[in-house]
Amino acid sequence: MRHINRRDFLKLGLLTSASVAAYPIAKALESKKSGSGHILLLVFDAWSAQNVNLYGYPRDTMPNLKKFSKTATIFHNHISAGRYTVPGTASLLSGLYPWSHRALNLGGRITAKHQDHLIFNVLDGNIDTVAYAQNVYADQIIGQAEEKLSQHIPFGAFNLNDRVIYDNPLFKKDQYAAFNAFEDGIIQDGKGADASLFLGPMIREKTLRDQTIAGFNHGAGYYNGLPESFESYSLAGLVDGLIDLVDGLTEPSFIYFHVYPPHDPYRPYYKFYNAFRDDGFSPATNPIHPLASEPRTKVVLNNNRLSYDAFLASWDAEMSRFFEYASQSGFLNQNTVIVTSDHGEMFDKGISGHMTTMLSQPILHIPLIIHNPGQTEQRDIYTFTSSTDVLPTIAAMVGVEQPAWTEGKILPMINESEDKSRIVYSFDAIHNPAFGALKNYSVSAIWDGLKICYYHLNDYENWELYDVLQDPVEHNELIAQGDKRQTIMKDILKAKLDEIGADLSGIG
Amino acid sequence: MKNLIRALIERFPSTAKLNSTFALILLVIHTWSVWQFLYRLPSYLMYLDLLNLLAVFAYYMAFAFVESIILLVLFGMIAIILPKNWYADHFEAVNLPIVLGMAVSAAKYQQQIGNTYSGISSILTWFGFTFLIVLSLALIFGIIGPLRKLSGKVMERISIMSYLYIPIGLFSLLVVVFRNLV
Numbered sequence: 001m002r003h004i005n006r007r008d009f010l011k012l013g014l015l016t017s018a019s020v021a022a023y024p025i026a027k028a029l030e031s032k033k034s035g036s037g038h039i040l041l042l043v044f045d046a047w048s049a050q051n052v053n054l055y056g057y058p059r060d061t062m063p064n065l066k067k068f069s070k071t072a073t074i075f076h077n078h079i080s081a082g083r084y085t086v087p088g089t090a091s092l093l094s095g096l097y098p099w100s101h102r103a104l105n106l107g108g109r110i111t112a113k114h115q116d117h118l119i120f121n122v123l124d125g126n127i128d129t130v131a132y133a134q135n136v137y138a139d140q141i142i143g144q145a146e147e148k149l150s151q152h153i154p155f156g157a158f159n160l161n162d163r164v165i166y167d168n169p170l171f172k173k174d175q176y177a178a179f180n181a182f183e184d185g186i187i188q189d190g191k192g193a194d195a196s197l198f199l200g201p202m203i204r205e206k207t208l209r210d211q212t213i214a215g216f217n218h219g220a221g222y223y224n225g226l227p228e229s230f231e232s233y234s235l236a237g238l239v240d241g242l243i244d245l246v247d248g249l250t251e252p253s254f255i256y257f258h259v260y261p262p263h264d265p266y267r268p269y270y271k272f273y274n275a276f277r278d279d280g281f282s283p284a285t286n287p288i289h290p291l292a293s294e295p296r297t298k299v300v301l302n303n304n305r306l307s308y309d310a311f312l313a314s315w316d317a318e319m320s321r322f323f324e325y326a327s328q329s330g331f332l333n334q335n336t337v338i339v340t341s342d343h344g345e346m347f348d349k350g351i352s353g354h355m356t357t358m359l360s361q362p363i364l365h366i367p368l369i370i371h372n373p374g375q376t377e378q379r380d381i382y383t384f385t386s387s388t389d390v391l392p393t394i395a396a397m398v399g400v401e402q403p404a405w406t407e408g409k410i411l412p413m414i415n416e417s418e419d420k421s422r423i424v425y426s427f428d429a430i431h432n433p434a435f436g437a438l439k440n441y442s443v444s445a446i447w448d449g450l451k452i453c454y455y456h457l458n459d460y461e462n463w464e465l466y467d468v469l470q471d472p473v474e475h476n477e478l479i480a481q482g483d484k485r486q487t488i489m490k491d492i493l494k495a496k497l498d499e500i501g502a503d504l505s506g507i508g
Numbered sequence: 509m510k511n512l513i514r515a516l517i518e519r520f521p522s523t524a525k526l527n528s529t530f531a532l533i534l535l536v537i538h539t540w541s542v543w544q545f546l547y548r549l550p551s552y553l554m555y556l557d558l559l560n561l562l563a564v565f566a567y568y569m570a571f572a573f574v575e576s577i578i579l580l581v582l583f584g585m586i587a588i589i590l591p592k593n594w595y596a597d598h599f600e601a602v603n604l605p606i607v608l609g610m611a612v613s614a615a616k617y618q619q620q621i622g623n624t625y626s627g628i629s630s631i632l633t634w635f636g637f638t639f640l641i642v643l644s645l646a647l648i649f650g651i652i653g654p655l656r657k658l659s660g661k662v663m664e665r666i667s668i669m670s671y672l673y674i675p676i677g678l679f680s681l682l683v684v685v686f687r688n689l690v
Contacts (some may be wrong), residue, residue, distance in 0.1 A: 107551070178567060181568060186571050191621070193615070197615065198614050199571075205621065208625035433553065
């Protein structure tokens with residue numbers, strides 16, 4: 001076991017900055033500086049690295065991605081700064097941690113202080129920018145850079161029925177207010193009351209009817225109906241849309257393409273539904289966590305995991321068409337393709353999905369795969385990296401200096417440059433006002449494979465420590481076992497919380 | 509043709525009767541909308557600044573105003589179609605139970621909509637049942653003199669609400685139009 005004192009820690013910290021700054025992504029950077037290629041950032045919503053075979057998962061959920069990755073750089077320990085779409089996407093697009101960008105709440109977006117710090121603003125004037133999000137919450141964050149975008153593809157562009165109102169061209173100049181008023185307000189989403197007494201239920205029934213018709217017309221081949229993201233869509237339609245978009249680009253562009261799969265509801269193709277059933281894999285199921293507000297049984301968790309894995313396999317099968325297109329058309333020779341997620345998903349500790357205040361590793365550990373132009377061999381990066389690193393990396397690719405305000409670092413692309421002492425954080429404060437002091441939050445820090453979590457919630461306060469390299473499913477909580485490393489890990493986190501001005505009252 | 513148009517216009521309720529019905533519709537729809545806004549307010553306060561919060565409220569009120577106008581137009585059209593002494597002559601008196609009955613039914617119906625389409629038979633059953641109840645109430649209020657008088661007096665008092673909701677609705681509509689044009 002390694003012994004680290006505070007002096008060692010400080011030394012490592014200094015080394016971090018020096019070593020990472022010294023190893024930018026040379027090849028990609030040179031290629032982009034010449035202004036020749038596109039950068040395609042593909043974001044799969046709610047995609048956990050821990051359910052992908054490429055990342056060691058026993059089920060072969062994404063064989064086509066694995067094939068694609070043979071000529072790409074795989075970041076094996078990439079961590080989302082946020083726990084769900086709003087903070088996760090905001091961190092990805094701003095290079096800031098949630099305590100800075102303050103997109104904390106469902107429906108929230110980046111604070112005025114940082115709204116000009118989106119990647120689209122950073123790249124403005126250097127490369128065209130195209131953005132699409134099939135998640136309405138991510139679309140609100142994109143909307144903050146509306147004036148800088150060369151093209152903002154409407155939310156419903158690849159969907160099969162028209163349910164969402166805010167993306168109507170009538171509200172193009174005021175999408176955020178329209179979104180907050182109409183969606184889940186004037187017109188209710190799901191069960192509950194519409195603020196529109198008479199027209200609300202009529203519109204809702206009509207859109208549900210349209211959704212049913214779309215299911216009849218396009219749902220063949222799906223086990224349990226079409227996938228949905230406020231509106232119905234087909235996996236094939238999404239990939240067709242992506243190929244058409246990429247194919248039609250004339251100017252070098254940065255394309256942000258944020259798709260909903262594999263976010264729930266998990267709607268796999270029929271042929272994959274039973275692909276992993278009775279395959280002998282029995283996921284380690286931890287006991288119910290105190291933060292599981294509506295605890296699920298192990299049977300439910302394992303069934304949901306099966307559906308999620310089958311949905312991943314379905315999405316991968318469809319994405320194979322894009323990988324094939326990119327390979328055959330020569331797209332991969334001249335352009336950069338980045339594949340990642342905004343956050344993960346979990347099926348453990350009584351929790352299914354990601355709507356929990358718990359910062360569990362399956363929710364935070366997300367894939368990151370970068371194919372540089374003409375890359376012919378696989379590279380593996382094992383150092384811990386953060387979703388806040390994507391912005392400075394893309395900026396470097398385009399030849400833009402790393403913005404001073406970003407809290408991320410340029411990603412290491414060469415094995416020798418790996419920074420073992422890097423600390424990456426994740427933060428969640430969904431029930432804390434975006435404008436107020438940080439009093440009701442969950443936070444985690446990972447350093448050298450050790451992960452410390454601190455829950456400073458209104459109704460729950462606790463520390464947890466895990467060795468996520470040895471124990472990625474977080475089975476062994478180390479503080480309870482008297483692990484002495486807890487002291488330095490707690491100090492690291494306390495120092496950060498103090499720096500960001502979070503409430504530390506009652507901290508143990 | 510001219511005779512037909514004249515006959516249709518004659519069936520149209522008087523301005524005073526239209527005003528009081530509009531006031532009732534405004535009251536019911538706006539009260540519901542404000543209530544629903546207040547229900548969601550704690551969530552909005554988490555992440556919306558004051559300007560955006562007011563903008564969202566303007567959308568609620570503008571939509572409620574447009575919805576009120578649509579309903580009034582619907583009542584006006586029914587008045588044109590039905591014989592005058594059936595409906596237009598008792599416009600105020602019968603609209604009170606009709607609007608209130610429809611409001612209760614719609615509020616209840618909202619709660620039963622889920623994530624899947626209920627189906628046309630389910631919708632027709634619900635609204636058929638509502639129609640029967642509302643029609644019965646309208647008949648009772650239209651036929652029984654004291655009830656008709658009571659209804660008229662209530663409507664008269666309610667009409668004051670139009671002085672509140674019409675300016676709010678118009679202003680909100682302007683706010684929404686302005687924000688989407690400029």
